[in-house]
Amino acid sequence: MEQLFQYFRKFNPLTGNAENAITEISNIVTVKKNNDLQSFGQTCKTIYFINKGVARIYYLKDGIDITENFFFENNIIARVESLLTGRPSRKGIQVLEDAEIVSINAPALFGLYDRFHEIERLFRKIFEAAYVDTVNRVEGMQFHSAEERYKSLLHEAPGVIKRVPLKYVASYLGITQVSLSRIRGHR
Template sequence: MNNLITYFNKYNTLSEEANKAISEICKPVIIKKNQDLQSIGHTCRTIYFIKKGVARIYYYKDEIEITECFAFENAIIARVESLFTGKPSRKAIQMIEDSELIGINSPKLFELYDKFPEIERLFRKIFEAAYVDTVNRVESIQFHSAEERYNALLKESPNVLQRVPLKYIASYLGITQVSLSRIRGIR
């Protein structure tokens, strides 16, 4: 829980009572490499904090697997569109490495919002930051070349090449593995 509390403190420091209330709705989750944490068609009712491992969100378009994003240690991951609408997601979360996570029960978390406005404020800030990341991702696809997106990914996550298969990186960048090899050869 210490890693999770440290993560929370980046956004909003919680009282001891609020931290205790959150810890009571958390559970450890262990997932093996290449297993889905949440499968396509699953309704998201858990927010995950990654203690150890790498996750990716993916979906299928015209029977082609597309990687939407990666998440590394000390990050939150969830299918937010499913979490807030209560509808099944068309996307999945897969763990790329053997992973240790903390699962936060979202219905119970949302119940805590009324008792602890500081918890609601914390998660509002976390979800705002995630929204900004999503907007930045969309804008990078719209305005930047594949090479620029590749360089930005390396800057943001320097060890991505050691931890994530190239096919997922190529998919994330919206290019083929051949194009990715060409870009890597230029560097």
């Protein structure tokens, strides 16, 4: 849990009491490569934090597997469109390398917001930062060619290309695997 609390400190340091309260509603799971941490269907009730490994959020559009996002060590994963709305999620979380993951019971966490204002503030800041990332991603998608998007991914998150199968990267970029291969072959 220490790794998680260290991550929290970058946003909003917690008192020992608050940390303990979070520890009580969390547990650590290990997941083998290519297994699903969560599959779609039900309402998402968990927030994850990756101690070690890589994961992706994905969904099926007309039967085609599309990666919404990748997540590496020391990051939170949450299917917010379900978690924050209470609606069932159409998305799954798959682990792409053997992983160690902290899973936090989200309803219990939200329940702590009243007792621990500091926890509400912490997650406010975490989600605000994720929101900003997503706004920036929309901007990146709006008027860049596939090649530009690939190059900026290479630059901003080289780990993705190194650690993730290209077929997942392609749909993340909004193109087919074949197009990505063509771009990589540089023209």
